[in-house]
Amino acid sequence: MQRISIAPRADWREKVEAVGLNFHSPADLLAEGATYWDESACYEFSGAEVDQLESAANEMQQMCLAAAQHVIDEKRYAELEIPDEAIEVIEWAWNDEPPAIYGRFDFMFDGSGPPKLLEYNADTPTSLMEAAVVQWNWLEEVYPQADQFNSIHDRLIAKWKDIAPYISKPLYFSSVEDVEDLLTVTYLRDTAEQAGIPTEQMLMEEIGWDDDQGRFVDPDEHIIFSMFKLYPWEAMLAEEFGPAALGTYRDMKWIEPIWKMLLSNKGILPILWELYPGHKNLLECYFDSPKSMTSYVKKPLLSREGNNISLVTPEGRTDLDGPYGGQRFVYQALAPQAKFTKPDGADRYPVLGLWMIDQECGGMGIRESAGPITDNLSSFIPHFFK
Amino acid sequence: MTRRRSLQVVAPLLAATALTLASGCKRPEMQRCVDEHDNVVADNLCQGPRQQRVEQRPDGHGGFIPFFIPLYRPYYGGMGGYGLGEHVYGGGYAPIPGRSYASPSVTRGGFGRSFSSRGSGE
Numbered sequence: 001m002q003r004i005s006i007a008p009r010a011d012w013r014e015k016v017e018a019v020g021l022n023f024h025s026p027a028d029l030l031a032e033g034a035t036y037w038d039e040s041a042c043y044e045f046s047g048a049e050v051d052q053l054e055s056a057a058n059e060m061q062q063m064c065l066a067a068a069q070h071v072i073d074e075k076r077y078a079e080l081e082i083p084d085e086a087i088e089v090i091e092w093a094w095n096d097e098p099p100a101i102y103g104r105f106d107f108m109f110d111g112s113g114p115p116k117l118l119e120y121n122a123d124t125p126t127s128l129m130e131a132a133v134v135q136w137n138w139l140e141e142v143y144p145q146a147d148q149f150n151s152i153h154d155r156l157i158a159k160w161k162d163i164a165p166y167i168s169k170p171l172y173f174s175s176v177e178d179v180e181d182l183l184t185v186t187y188l189r190d191t192a193e194q195a196g197i198p199t200e201q202m203l204m205e206e207i208g209w210d211d212d213q214g215r216f217v218d219p220d221e222h223i224i225f226s227m228f229k230l231y232p233w234e235a236m237l238a239e240e241f242g243p244a245a246l247g248t249y250r251d252m253k254w255i256e257p258i259w260k261m262l263l264s265n266k267g268i269l270p271i272l273w274e275l276y277p278g279h280k281n282l283l284e285c286y287f288d289s290p291k292s293m294t295s296y297v298k299k300p301l302l303s304r305e306g307n308n309i310s311l312v313t314p315e316g317r318t319d320l321d322g323p324y325g326g327q328r329f330v331y332q333a334l335a336p337q338a339k340f341t342k343p344d345g346a347d348r349y350p351v352l353g354l355w356m357i358d359q360e361c362g363g364m365g366i367r368e369s370a371g372p373i374t375d376n377l378s379s380f381i382p383h384f385f386k
Numbered sequence: 387m388t389r390r391r392s393l394q395v396v397a398p399l400l401a402a403t404a405l406t407l408a409s410g411c412k413r414p415e416m417q418r419c420v421d422e423h424d425n426v427v428a429d430n431l432c433q434g435p436r437q438q439r440v441e442q443r444p445d446g447h448g449g450f451i452p453f454f455i456p457l458y459r460p461y462y463g464g465m466g467g468y469g470l471g472e473h474v475y476g477g478g479y480a481p482i483p484g485r486s487y488a489s490p491s492v493t494r495g496g497f498g499r500s501f502s503s504r505g506s507g508e
Contacts, residue, residue, distance in 0.1 A: 126507030176498050178505030204498035205468045212491040221414065221492060231497065231506050241496030304508040 001045050001111030003340035003348065008039045009141065016134050020186065023179045029377055032370070037130065038379035039138055041342070043350065043366055045385040049111055050149045050364075056115045056281045057105050057354035057361035063279075064120055065359075067271050068094070068262040079287065080267040081301055081328055083237055089249045090259050098257040099163040101188070101228070102128070102156070103264075104365075105354040106374070107281075110338035114280040117272075118335065118351065119299075122263035123256050124232050126180050127380060128152070129187035131355060131365030135382035146384035149364040153191065155357035160195030162358075167253050168225035170198040172218060175230040177203055185230045192228075204231050209244050216241075216248065228255040232264065234302055266299050266330050284333040295334040297373075300327040306375035320373055337372060346370065350381065415463040416494075417487040418474060422455055426472045429493045431458040462487055468495030469502055 009015065016024050016037050024037035045053075071077065072094055077087050104125035109115040132152035139148045173189040175181040189199045200218060207224070208217040216224045229236070233256075236245055249258065262268060269285040276282060290296045290312070298310040307322025313334065340348045351374045353365045367378040419432035431437070437457040442450040463485065464477020481487055488494075500506070 121508045124507050126505065176501045176504075176506055178501070178507075181505040181507045184507055205495050205502075207497050208488070208492040208494045209496055210489065210492045212489075217492055219414070221489060231501070235500040235506065236497060239497055239499055244496070304506070 001043060001049055001109070003041055003342075003350075004044055005041050005343050006039070006142070009138075012037070012039055012138075015137065019129070019133050019137065020183055021130060021134050023183075026377075029379070032377075034370075034377075034379055036379055037134065038368070038381055039142075041348075041368075041381055042138075042142075043381060043383040045111075045149070045383060047147075047385055049109075050385050053107065053109065053115055053352065053354060053364065054149070054361045056107065056117075057356065058359075060105055060117055060120070060281060061356055061359055061361070063272060063276055064122075064263050064268060067268055067275055068259065070275060071262050071268075071271065076271070079271075079328075080262065080265045082261060082265075085243070085246060086233075086237055086258065086261070089246050090261065092250065093257045094259040098253055099166060099255050100257055100260065100358065101159055101163075101255055102358075103256075103260070103356045104128075105356065105361075107352045107354060108335035108338050109352050110336075110340075110350075113336060115352070116283050116335040117269075117281055118283070118332075119266060120263050120268065121353075123260040124230050124264070125353075125355075126184045126230070127353065127365055127367065128184050128355070130380045131353065131363055132156070133187070135365065135380075138382045139384055142382075143384045146386050148382075148384050150362075152355050152357060152363040155360070155362040156188070156191040157195045159358050160192045160197055164195060164197050167197070170200045170226075172224050172227040173199060173201045173230075174204050174207060174227060176205070181230050185228070188228060188230075204229065207241070209241055214248065216244070216252065224252060226253040226255070232302070233258050233261045234265075265301050266303075267301050267328070269332055270330050283335055286331050288329065288331070290331040293331065293333050297332050297334055298329050299332060300329055302327060306373045309373055311373060318371070318373065320375065339372075349374070351378070414486045414488045416461075416468070416474075416477070417463075417490070418461050418468060419458055420461040420474055421458055424461065424474050426466070426468065426470055426474060426495070427458055428470065429490075432460050433490075467502075469499055470495065 025035045029036055103122040105120050106118040107115040108118055136150055171192055173185045175185040189201055192199050206219050210217045218224055236242055270287050273282055273285040295313045300308045306320050309320050311318040338350055348368050349372050350366050350368045354361050355363045366381045366383055367374050368381045369378040418426050419429045421427050438454045441453045441455055443453045445451045459479055461474050462477050462481045464474050466472050466474035
C-alpha cells in the first residue's frame, strides 16, 4: 500500500458534479487548502493486500452476526443502552430476517500488518456514492489498465433484485435535508430503480402518522409499506414517532432493519473482543474503563464523524467535541497508526471503509485526515490496485 | 478470484433528483398547528376548544375593547417545515377553496428532529 501524489484531472469538479457530488469543496476544507473529493493523491494496493482486506471484512461480518446473536441470547441489551421497549421488536426482526442492504466497516491498515477494525457503521453509512461511482469514473480515466476494489454498484443492484419480491412498492427512501445524506439516499434509490423497483423519496420530517389508520403515510397520504431510511434507529426511537414505529414494525419493511442497532452501537466492540480475544483483526476493547491500556481511544456508544472521541497516549490527549456526550463509553486500544507523508512533508492518516453489501464485502473507499481522528472534514481519496 | 470490478456504473437519476427532492408537487398542502407567532406547535393544541388570550386595545374614544387573540390555530399551506418551533409563512389561517390540505388525522414532523441541522450519516 502506498500513497501516490498525482495531478488532478483539469475538469474534475465538473465531472464529479455531473454524477451528483456537488459538495466536493466545502468552505471549511477549502480554508485549509483541501477538498472533500481529493484526487491530488491516490492509494495503490497489491492484489494480495486487497485479498487481505476483503477476507478481514467478510470474517468481521460473520463475527458481528455471532456477536449480535450473543447479545440476544444473553439479553445484554442494557449494556448497549438499547431501550427496553425495543427489545421484543429487535428479536422479532432478527428472527424474521427482514431485508438488510449495506454497511461499512472502518479499518486501520497500512499494508504492514493485519487490518484492525475500528468500528462498524451498520445502520447509516454515507460516502457510498463516492466509493461506488465517483472513484470508479476516476479509475476509468486515470488508471484504465488498473483495477479497483469496487463492485459496489453491481452488488447493490443485485441485492435489490433479490429482495424485490419481498417488499411492497413503491419503496420509499428517506433522509434529513443534508447534502451528504441526500446524495447517499438518492444514489441508493437509483440502484433500486435500476433493479426495477418503483421508488419515491421524501424527507424524514415529511413522514406522516395517520391516527385513523394507525399507519405511516407519505406526503400524499398513501400508506408506507416499505421504507429505506438513512436515519439512525436510536434517534427514531427517541423521537415522537418512535412508539408508532415499534408498534407497527411487523406491518412494514424498514431498511435497514432495527436489529442493526446491535451492530452500529460501539458496544459491539468490547463484546467482539470478549468473544474473540486476541483476534488479529480486532483491537483490545472494554466498556467503561481502559483497564491497563495506556494508549487508547475513548468513544461514546453512539456518535458520528469522530464527535466526542478522545485519543489518549502517554504523551498526551486529544479531545473532539460534539453533541454525543452523556453516554456510556468504550475504550479501544489505539491501532497501529497508518500514516503517510505528502510531498510537502505533511502527515496524512487514512481510514479504509470496507463496504458490505448484504453479507459480502464489495468494495472500498478511503477517507484521509490531517490528524489521527477521522471526522467530517476528512477527504475522500480514490484507490486502485494492480 | 473474486470479481472486483463493477461492470457498468450507470447513475442517471442522481444530479437532478438530489437537487429537486424537496420541491414536491400535486401534493396536499401542509396543514399545521401554529402559535400566535406562526411557529409550529403540537397538533393537539389545535384540537378541542379554541384557546385564546384577551388583549385590551384602545377603541379610539378613550375606552378599550377586548381583542381576542387565538393562542393556537390551524395554518393552511405555505412554507416552512413540520418540526416543532419552525416558523411558517406564505399560507393563511383559513383554507382556500379548491385546494386540498392534509388530513387532520395525519401528523408530521415526528421523525427528523434529532438531526434537523446536520446529517445523520456516518
